Amino acid sequence: MEFTAKWEKDPATSPAARLVAAADEFTAQLNSILEINQTVIPELEARKYSGSTVLDSDVLDYLSESDRADVWKEIGEVVAGLGTLLEASRDPESDDPASTKVGFTVSIGHTAAAALNEFILAARGQGGSREELMRRSLLVSAISAFEVLFGQIARFIYDVNHAALNDSDYSFTLQQLSDFSSMEDAREYLVERRVAALMRDSIDGWDKWLKRAGGGVSMTELPADWTVVREAFARRNLVVHAGSVVNHLYLESIRGLGIEVDERKLKGRVLQVSQDYLKQSTESVLALGRLLSVSVGLKIHKANRDEHIHSLKLGVHACVRRKFWHATRSLADYALSLDLRRDDRLNMQAAQWLARKNLLGVDEIRDEVTAWDTSGLSLEYAHKKHVLLGDAEEAVRQIKQLLESGTVNMIEVAANPLYFEVRVAVLKSLDRGAPQLAAGSRPDSNGPMASAVGAHCEPGPGAVSAGHKEAADGAIVSNSGGASSKDADLEHEEHIVWTEDVGDFDYVRQTVVHLSTTRQKPVAWRGTGRRVGYSVLKSDAPSGDTPGRFVRRVFWVKDYDRSERPEGTYKTSAPSEAVDPRTVAPGVLGELTERAWGSPLPD
Structure with a gap:
């Protein structure tokens, strides 16, 4: 195999190339925001305050x-x-004068x-929580990056669709015309004025302009979460102009989005920007930006269709690798609506299934993947089918053939989230063993290369994992084995309901649901595995960081956990979400004990 690299002195200057470059720069910025949110800020939160005050010097x-x-x-x-x-x-709403x-x-x-x-x-002089300040700044940066991208997209539309300027009512004076060296300079000036005026409008105004000038493209019709994006824009405005204190303008902005809140109690409250909120909103903004650049390019610059399709495929690939499952699903859904080559369509479908699996569990895709007829396709696709379904035995048998033929390599097995569930089995079959934990790391810890950016990982013995998925009610949830989440998040729990007798279970899997829509009703669970318990909040428990949403816990097991298969995969280890149910109590996160691990805990 040959490796070829080429450098060109002059960058591509075609409108399509500039649009793709703008989308790539936007993506790079949001990738950085998500990485900071998932790695840098948690490390900062883990440190105790170490200022030079008299109390800690x-x-x-x-x-x-x-x-x-x-x-x-x-x-x-x-x-x-x-x-x-x-x-x-x-x-603050108490009627008791003594309060x-x-x-x-x-x-x-x-x-x-x-x-x-x-x-x-x-x-x-500290100015509040450093972590909260950083996340607010990152939210502002994410929305600002989208605004920059939208301005570049608007410029692209004017460059390609000259008719978009025909309805301009701006007139030049003779003096202004004499200042321009050509009509092209005058047109350039007019474009700059129109884009600047457009950027002063709201995002809803941008969408109306897009429908007229962008060939009918509408952000509301793209498969990105428009509700999440609109609320993120409103919250950014709240951060910048009101210090995050809820006011009438914010309430008016979210009123038409279907978000049910008690406006009387919410008004005047300071809205926080949590790790999960920033992750979901940034992913949604990322997806919308990529989709918008591709859809506009395909709509009004059809001569460069292949370039825009290639950009979309690269975007899906990058989101899968970074485990941005919400963004992956949005981009893959859009790709599947296009006329693609067969291999591209198959790969986009596999990516979409993988995203849905990580968000909602394997049962969400089981029927569709099982019905996927791969008999006329290459072994690569039959292999993906078995990997998606978690059929480790068949996947191991096929991977050896694919490795020998060069269709798949070990870097792909190690880096592609597709292989999370079967990776350990593959390594064992090749006599390479399971990856070892770094010295001093917890068995449920996450290194920088495995940051929790929306993945639901299923490790084998000694592996590491972390992530998020979506409960049946649309709530964002995070895997929270051991003590990886704050007990303070659970302070409003009243009791734990076990829907099964877990007295003989060495461990259960614990997930913290950050955006549950109910305080006390059972937390619906259609994710992977079987629910065995959940937490119940006090009747007056306040919302979490998002209005009308509550922090709950769900406890669950998979069909190959130790409680189901004592001699199975986790005979002498445990998944990252595992906690000993004997250590679970209202307001207290469970712990990973030696009983839960099945042997002495790794150092």
Whole structure:
């Protein structure tokens, strides 16, 4: 095999090439945002506050041991009092007059008062949660990147569709005309004015303009989640112009999106930008941007159809590799609506099935994939069918032939999320063993190369996994084995309901549902596996980061877990979501014990 590289001094200048380049740059920016959200910010959250205040520096070392003890004791009393105030402030709608007059008094010495004063002075400069500030900034950046892309798409439309400028009512003065060296310069100036004016409109106004100037293309009709995108635009405006405090403009923006909220309680509330919210919204914006660039290109520049189709295929491939399952499904759905070559259509269908499997579980695709007739196709597609269905035995038999013929290589097996469920079996069949955990890592941890960006991974013994999928009610859920999520997210749980007797289960799989639509009703589960329990919230539990959505937990097992097959894959290991059900309690995440792991935990 030969490797050829070529560099051209002059970049491509055709409108189609510029459009594809703009979409690629937009994608690169959103990829970076998603990577920061999934890797950098969680690492920041894991660190304890380490500012140079008197409370966490060596300043207190200058005090005597008894003075230090007194300072910490007195500050502890202040902290306890502040905790009481915090609890009283959680229900601003309370009708109890006493709830608005809660206070406390603590007598502290001069030394403790000086220490506390230093801490308060330093804390005032922190400006709130660093993680929240970063995620708000990333949301603003994601929406801004889309706006830049839309401006470039508008410019592309004007460059290719000259008729789009014919309805302009702008007139030039003689002086202005004399300043232009040619009519092309005058047209360039007019295009710049029109694009600048368009960008000052709302996203709904952009869509109306697209329908007129873009050959009938409409963002609302593309297979991206328009509701999520519109709400993200509204929340960006809230962040930039109102400090994230819900106002009438935000409520008006989401009113027509079908999002059911209690506007009276929501108004005045500070909306947070959580990790899951930023992930879903950024993926949706990413999908819309890619789809928009391709659909406009195909609509008004048909001479470059192959270039735009190639860009779409690369986009699907990249989203699969990064495990952006919402974006993958949107792009693949659109690709399947086009007239594609047979091999392209088959690959897009496989990508779409893989995305749906990771979002909703294998049962979502089982009937369709089982009915897929691969008898007249190459072994590659029959192999994908068995891998999608999790048929490890048949997949292992076929992979050896594909590796020998060069159709598939080990890099593909290692990197393609398609192989998550059968990878360990494939490695064992080739006598290569399972990948080893890095020194010091938890059995449910995620390295930078396996960041949880929407994947539902199913590792074998010693492998790592993490991810998200979608519950039956549309809620985004994240795999949360061990202590990978915050117990604080579960503080409003009232009790745990076990729908099966799990007394003899060494482990169950735990998933935190971040956008459940109900507080106390059973959490519907049509994902992979069988639900065996769920958490119930207090009747007055507040919404999570998204209005009208609640944080719940679901406990479940798969048909090849140890409870179902004691001598199976997880005889002496456990999946990443595993927790010992004996350690589960309301408000407390379960733990991965030696009993759950089936042997001493890896160091």
